Amino acid sequence: MTIERKAPTGILGFPVAPFTNEGNIDEKVLEKNINFLVEEGLTSIFVACGAGEFQSINQKEYQKMVEIAVSTVNGKVPVYTGVGGNLSQALEQTELSAKLGADGYLVLPPYLIEGEQEGIFNYLKTVVNSTDLNAILYQRDNCIASLETVTKLAEYPQVVGVKDGAGNMELNMELIQNLGDRLEWVNGMPLAEVTMPAFYHIGFNSYSSAISNYIPHVSRLFFNALQNGDQQLLNDLYQDVIFPINNIRKQRKGYAVSLIKAGMDIVGLPVTDVVRPPVVPVEKEHYQQLEKILKGVMDKYPNDKKVTL
Template identity: 25%
Template sequence: MIQVNLKGMGVALITPFKEDESIDFEALGKLIDFQINNGIDYLVVLGTTAETPTLSETEKKQIIQFAVERVNGRVPVVLGVGGNSTKSVVEKLKNDDFTGIDAILSVAPYYNKPTQEGIYQHFKAIAQATKLPIVLYNVPGRTGVNMTAETTLRLAREFDNVVAIKEASGNITQMDDIIKNKPKDFLVISGDDGITFPLITLGAVGVISVIGNAFPKEFSKMVRLALNGDYANALQIHHRFTELIDLLFVDGNPAGVKSILHVMGYIENRLRLPLVPTRITTFEKIRKILEELNVKY
């Protein structure tokens, strides 16, 4: 199996926008440095949290180039490359420039609601189209279909460059099944901040995090402690953030975490339609918790 170090905390990077909704590259650069300087293990660029469906192809290429240059090899960069047209994803993998990209994160095909065989064939085609390591992404709440443990394990066993899965099904039994029966070097990564701690205790290797955008130091410490078996101290940090994590997703992602980054002074509180900023009632609850966490703003 191809090796890439994706243990620990990866951050699903947001895309900051200016008041006119153009990309704020100055803010993006500061945010990347904030992540790396505070101990994250890798960055995920153009994932769901980046509002990628609202970005043009030109903007996506600009973000990739900017992020790779700004990171400058300090941490691995994982790029979101997925879709519900297998042919389109394969063509992108064959034709685009992936210089500076360490792995691909590819979501299960959404909206089409394929069978398990269809999901398998989709990822088979992707695995055969690139030599880059591939992280599968199972998030049935967004795609409309769950990739079963059986399908995940089938892909993990048959393709050397299918190296990990970001599991966001919310089904602990399914995740545990994958962990228990996976090939030795295949990685199970939490796709949900709220269950990262318990999933690590079962054998997951970390998280691709949303809250890490705002709290990279604290959340990466929690992940590191848990991975080192210091469950008591990791649990304390986990419990500090559970209520805030729930609030981040009340009005959709990344509205919640963008509101926090705004009050922290990193970005404008702007999203692209159809997403809108978090409601005032939700933000007041978020602000109360930020004050309890001694966040300066």
């Protein structure tokens, strides 16, 4: 089989890890979450990544989530997994991802240690070279690769993209000016719609959308408006949707994950608010604030595509 060396573009789907009230992975709900994203037009599925509480799932749960994603998507869009943590764990996950039929993986930061560029390069190179799957590098926290490091990694054909979760626009400009269309560029900032215009205009064609898990039609409206230069619609979406939700997200650490589950619950998707420590569930006051925002969103921006779950 010939692997297409191209990362997915557009709006990338990051399903959550739905837990039962007993704290187990709810396999049926994960399947519905993924189906919902695919039917709503997201261009790929990234399973067991940050939104999927990568840090809290064990290897058996990880395998089950990947199996469900691959079988549910069934080739409709690419499936990427999250791999990372300590190096031996990351390598187990890359091999498992290849065995289970994933198309690639997003390389998450190594555990805790902030290494020199030589160490970051060796970590990423080892992960990338462990299989023939496509790899997207994730610029975040203790794993920010410099221009020199990314340039060296781009020599490996498996490396197809860079996702930025740090927001260093000077570095992003250097990377794009030097590497251009050799890689795809993904905005991975928290609530990426907030910063997407800045990223889009320097060459980022993709982003991960937290709100797409519950209002994907708004994600589509936003991205279409950005691509078409519809500034009035963009302004309206910022005032009605993006800034209000982002203001709630910033109230508590961990809301980048738990607020997604709250939004899914509010719109009627079958997800509980159960999360694993250190993530905390959304407080009642913030849940009610999000509920009010989403009611206004559905009234003003009704979904023109009805999805049956």
